[in-house]
Amino acid sequence: MPAKRIVLIGAGSMTFTRGLLMDLVLAPHLKGSTVALVDVNAEKLDLAARLARQMIAQERADLTVEASTNRRDMLPGADYVITTISVGGHPAWEKDLKIPLKYGITQTVGDSVGPGGLSRALRHVPVIVGVAEDMETLCPDAILFNYTNPMTVICRSVARETDTPVVGLCHGVPNTVTYLAEYMGVPRDELEVRAAGINHMVWLTTLLRNGVDAYPALWELLRAKGPADRPASFELMELYGRFPGPGHEHIMEFFPWFVTERTGYGAAYGEGLFPIDQQNRGRVDRTERLQAEADGRVPIPVRRSGEDVMEIITALITNQPKVVAVNVPNYGAVPDLQDEAVIEVSSLIDGNGIQPLRNLDLPVGAVDVLRARLDQQELTSLAAVNGDRALALQALLAEHGVASVADARAMLDELLTAQADHLPTFA
Numbered sequence: 287m288p289a290k291r292i293v294l295i296g297a298g299s300m301t302f303t304r305g306l307l308m309d310l311v312l313a314p315h316l317k318g319s320t321v322a323l324v325d326v327n328a329e330k331l332d333l334a335a336r337l338a339r340q341m342i343a344q345e346r347a348d349l350t351v352e353a354s355t356n357r358r359d360m361l362p363g364a365d366y367v368i369t370t371i372s373v374g375g376h377p378a379w380e381k382d383l384k385i386p387l388k389y390g391i392t393q394t395v396g397d398s399v400g401p402g403g404l405s406r407a408l409r410h411v412p413v414i415v416g417v418a419e420d421m422e423t424l425c426p427d428a429i430l431f432n433y434t435n436p437m438t439v440i441c442r443s444v445a446r447e448t449d450t451p452v453v454g455l456c457h458g459v460p461n462t463v464t465y466l467a468e469y470m471g472v473p474r475d476e477l478e479v480r481a482a483g484i485n486h487m488v489w490l491t492t493l494l495r496n497g498v499d500a501y502p503a504l505w506e507l508l509r510a511k512g513p514a515d516r517p518a519s520f521e522l523m524e525l526y527g528r529f530p531g532p533g534h535e536h537i538m539e540f541f542p543w544f545v546t547e548r549t550g551y552g553a554a555y556g557e558g559l560f561p562i563d564q565q566n567r568g569r570v571d572r573t574e575r576l577q578a579e580a581d582g583r584v585p586i587p588v589r590r591s592g593e594d595v596m597e598i599i600t601a602l603i604t605n606q607p608k609v610v611a612v613n614v615p616n617y618g619a620v621p622d623l624q625d626e627a628v629i630e631v632s633s634l635i636d637g638n639g640i641q642p643l644r645n646l647d648l649p650v651g652a653v654d655v656l657r658a659r660l661d662q663q664e665l666t667s668l669a670a671v672n673g674d675r676a677l678a679l680q681a682l683l684a685e686h687g688v689a690s691v692a693d694a695r696a697m698l699d700e701l702l703t704a705q706a707d708h709l710p711t712f713a
Contacts, residue, residue, distance in 0.1 A: 287317075289319045290320075290365045290603070292316075292321050292365065293357070293425075294321065294322070295367065296369055296370040296372065297323035297325045298327045299370045300337070300572065300576050302593075303323070304576065304591075305591030306321075307321070307337065307341050308586075308588050309593060311342060311345045311347035311349060312345075312589075312590060317349075318348050321338065322351075322352040323338065324354055324356075324357045325355065333576060333577065333580055335351055337580040337586075341586050357420065361425050364421070364424070366431060367428050367429070368430075368433065369433065370434060371410065371414070371434050373708050374705065374708045378409065379397070381704045382405045382701070383560055385700050385701055386697060389693050390693075392687075393559065393560060394535040394557045397435040398436040399685070401685060401688075403435075404685070406436055407436050407663075409708045410436070410670075411443045412710065415443050415444055415671060418444045418452065419450075428450075429453060430450050430451065430453070431454075432453070432454045435485075436485075436663070437454045437486070437628075437630075438454070438663050439663045441453075441615075442627065442628040445626075445628060446667070456486070456532070456611075457532070458486060458488060458532030458536070458611075459481050459532070459611035459630070460611075461533070462533075463477050465516070466493070469504075469507065469514060470504065476495050477494065478492075478497070479493055479632070481630065481632050481646070482620050484613075484623075484627075484628070486532060486539075487659070488630045489529070489531075491647055516533070517556065518544055519531075527649050528652075538552060538555065541655070541686075542686040545557075546687075594610050594611075594612075597635075598635050601637075602637065602639070605636050607634060610633060611632050612631070613628050614629070615629075616628070616631075620648065622648055623656060624660050661684075662681055663681075666678070666681040673709075673710075673711030675702070675712065679694060682697065
């Protein structure tokens with residue numbers, strides 16, 4: 287098979303990069319291919335490149351590694367481009383969480399919706415749209431695979447503003463299947479799902495075990511042993527008839543009643559303000575381990591990561607069909623949702639490309655929630671692309687928990703000021 291050129295933008299996101307590299311060295315159909323690593327942080331990029339070369343040497347893989355802080359040096363000739371960036375990193379995310387908290391808004395994640403999701407979109411959309419614009423001239427036949435949040439807003443912005451084909455990928459659906467297999471006490475490979483919705487609020491429209499409807503068994507288990515550690519998810523299943531994904535900390539942010547004073551701002555469901563401080567502490571230990579692996583002081587335990595992007599690339603190259611939930615423009619796949627919107631939907635991937643499955647019936651009551659969120663995220667997308675403060679304010683006012691126009695103005699001003707270094711379109 288012909289060698290491929292795979293460009294990873296945001297290679298400093300080392301947990302993802304390490305897993306992707308493992309998949310590459312274990313992929314026989316990618317022999318002779320090149321992985322090009324890009325990150326604006328030269329120190330993190332150096333670690334990623336050293337880890338890649340060490341892994342290739344350890345596994346005697348037929349791969350070439352290139353690295354640059356300038357994406358335009360790496361994009362020419364690319365077949366696949368993967369974005370996994372974090373503009374401003376954890377310090378910026380911390381501001382996204384703590385500034386709205388001053389205005390009475392607790393966010394259980396704050397990376398997709400809510401004031402934090404809006405702020406994150408304003409930082410990330412211009413960068414990834416810029417990547418897609420570069421791809422139009424430097425690698426016009428390449429596919430952009432995006433892992434960066436807020437997924438729906440970013441992919442919609444790329445699809446509207448450029449001709450670059452974009453596919454958004456998230457761990458949400460596969461992780462939900464893993465969770466349900468554990469909850470039901472069955473082998474994961476016996477479960478099969480079909481899913482539709484939007485990123486971080488997707489519904490398992492079909493749940494099968496060995497080809498047989500597994501929802502009756504799930505309902506019976508819920509009555510017998512209760513909702514375990516995902517009370518919000520099971521409450522939504524009771525309300526709408528289908529199980530949602532991913533984890534309930536994401537789902538809770540899409541509904542106005544989960545994170546309120548009455549619920550102890552999520553405490554009644556076992557959630558609260560996202561623990562960003564714990565995330566920061568864990569990163570130090572991971573970096574030390576990665577340094578040891580990159581230096582060859584400890585062996586790298588190479589195994590498949592399970593990332594969907596390599597499953598998709600494999601299906602496209604080998605024509606071995608695979609069904610994966612992806613974020614793509616709707617174009618009629620789910621008629622209940624806006625035609626131009628980016629949706630998350632189970633899709634057939636093979637040598638013919640990525641083909642969303644049809645006839646996936648969303649819960650009737652959830653459709654209005656999804657449509658309203660897509661309209662709000664369109665405002666967010668337009669605000670981010672154009673640096674439009676008025677549209678950003680309108681998008682913020684459509685969020686749950688905003689107490690007044692005055693609060694929204696003050697909160698937006700504070701977020702824009704705090705993130706000013708990462709918001710050139712608002713300069």
